[in-house]
Amino acid sequence: MNSGAKERVLSGIQPTHESFHLGNYLGAIKQWVDLQNSNDAFYCVVDLHALTVETKPEDFRRRTLSSVAQLIALGLNPEKCTLFIQSHVPAHNQLAWVLECLTGFGEASRMTQFKDKSQKAGSDRTVVGLFTYPILQAADILLYQANKVPVGEDQRQHIELTRDLGQRFNSKFGETFTIPEGYILKAGAKINDLQDPTAKMSKSSASASGVIELMDSPEINTKKIKSAVTDTGRDVIFDEKEKPGVSNLLTIYSALTGKTIAQSQEDFTGKGYGDFKGAVAEVVVDYLNPVREKANELLEDETHLKKLLSIGAEKAEAVASKTLSDTYKALGMISRA
Numbered sequence: 001m002n003s004g005a006k007e008r009v010l011s012g013i014q015p016t017h018e019s020f021h022l023g024n025y026l027g028a029i030k031q032w033v034d035l036q037n038s039n040d041a042f043y044c045v046v047d048l049h050a051l052t053v054e055t056k057p058e059d060f061r062r063r064t065l066s067s068v069a070q071l072i073a074l075g076l077n078p079e080k081c082t083l084f085i086q087s088h089v090p091a092h093n094q095l096a097w098v099l100e101c102l103t104g105f106g107e108a109s110r111m112t113q114f115k116d117k118s119q120k121a122g123s124d125r126t127v128v129g130l131f132t133y134p135i136l137q138a139a140d141i142l143l144y145q146a147n148k149v150p151v152g153e154d155q156r157q158h159i160e161l162t163r164d165l166g167q168r169f170n171s172k173f174g175e176t177f178t179i180p181e182g183y184i185l186k187a188g189a190k191i192n193d194l195q196d197p198t199a200k201m202s203k204s205s206a207s208a209s210g211v212i213e214l215m216d217s218p219e220i221n222t223k224k225i226k227s228a229v230t231d232t233g234r235d236v237i238f239d240e241k242e243k244p245g246v247s248n249l250l251t252i253y254s255a256l257t258g259k260t261i262a263q264s265q266e267d268f269t270g271k272g273y274g275d276f277k278g279a280v281a282e283v284v285v286d287y288l289n290p291v292r293e294k295a296n297e298l299l300e301d302e303t304h305l306k307k308l309l310s311i312g313a314e315k316a317e318a319v320a321s322k323t324l325s326d327t328y329k330a331l332g333m334i335s336r337a
């Protein structure tokens with residue numbers, strides 16, 4: 001259990017694409033940055049999870065390092081938090097196996113992300129790793145005795161499963177794991193696709209034009225925002241039901257400027273959609289320019305990045321190996337003499 005003075009935070013992100021998108025940032029990473037200041041925070045690039053998506057090795061390698069660079073450029077400070085790559089700490093797989101042996105087949109089959117993805121791909125093209133994916137995620141969280149898990153809305157069910165597995169283990173084998181809470185902020189928890197504002201912005205979206213990628217050029221991102229789908233009517237009003245497109249852009253504008261939704265709405269009183277989209281584009285581009293530059297600069301020194309990751313892995317390993325050994329002990333497994 002976490003008996004430290006500070007609360008533990010853990011979260012992870014997949015390195016499946018060249019760039020994170022604005023949903024990843026506003027739904028999760030922005031909170032990671034805030035939480036590193038007053039918590040004992042662990043953040044990992046979950047490369048093992050990303051193996052569920054087929055990728056060429058050279059792309060995978062580049063994307064993993066680019067993910068680390070983007071996280072630092074967005075504000076993670078490796079001196080304040082523990083930043084590491086999941087596969088550098090083998091205890092993640094080891095605890096996942098234990099939890100797999102506690103998870104019902106029906107329980108895992110009910111995970112909506114698995115259902116959606118496997119339905120789209122068909123059973124012959126769905127890998128078993130996609131099925132056990134949420135259990136590996138539960139291991140990521142329970143290993144660090146995390147109290148809080150900052151994620152977007154789409155991860156709520158996975159956090160529920162993690163809590164269920166932790167509680168099940170504790171009640172069968174004795175108090176071993178801290179039971180975590182999801183840390184899901186209302187604002188930004190679900191950023192939607194610019195072309196289909198009723199669907200979440202997603203790395204696997206059918207069309208790239210609705211997804212704002214953090215590493216894209218200002219020209220591309222400006223164009224995407226200016227051609228975002230808006231709604232009927234002319235007023236810039238936050239109304240998720242009747243005006244999902246405008247509301248999504250207002251959410252983005254408000255999160256990046258730090259203004260409330262009401263203040264953001266006021267900025268556009270009497271103005272049309274054209275002016276509004278132009279202003280949102282400017283805010284997004286101004287926010288992302290230094291991030292992209294910093295990430296590219298960090299990527300020029302791979303040795304430095306790998307050194308930071310090695311320090312992170314060492315700190316993570318110290319916590320993870322203790323939990324794993326407590327788990328094995330609770331199960332009655334014989335430790336090596």
Ligand code: TYM
Nearest residue numbers: 011012013014023024027028137151152189190191200201
């Ligand atoms: P991933 O890599 O798909 O997404 C990373 C984070 O971004 C959030 N997110 C969004 N938030 C708001 N609006 C959106 N449109 C949007 N799209 C994505 C996700 O909720 C997530 O927080 N399973 C996790 C990775 C993971 C993990 C963990 C998370 C593995 N182990 C342990 C927490 C703890 C995932 O798919 O993230």
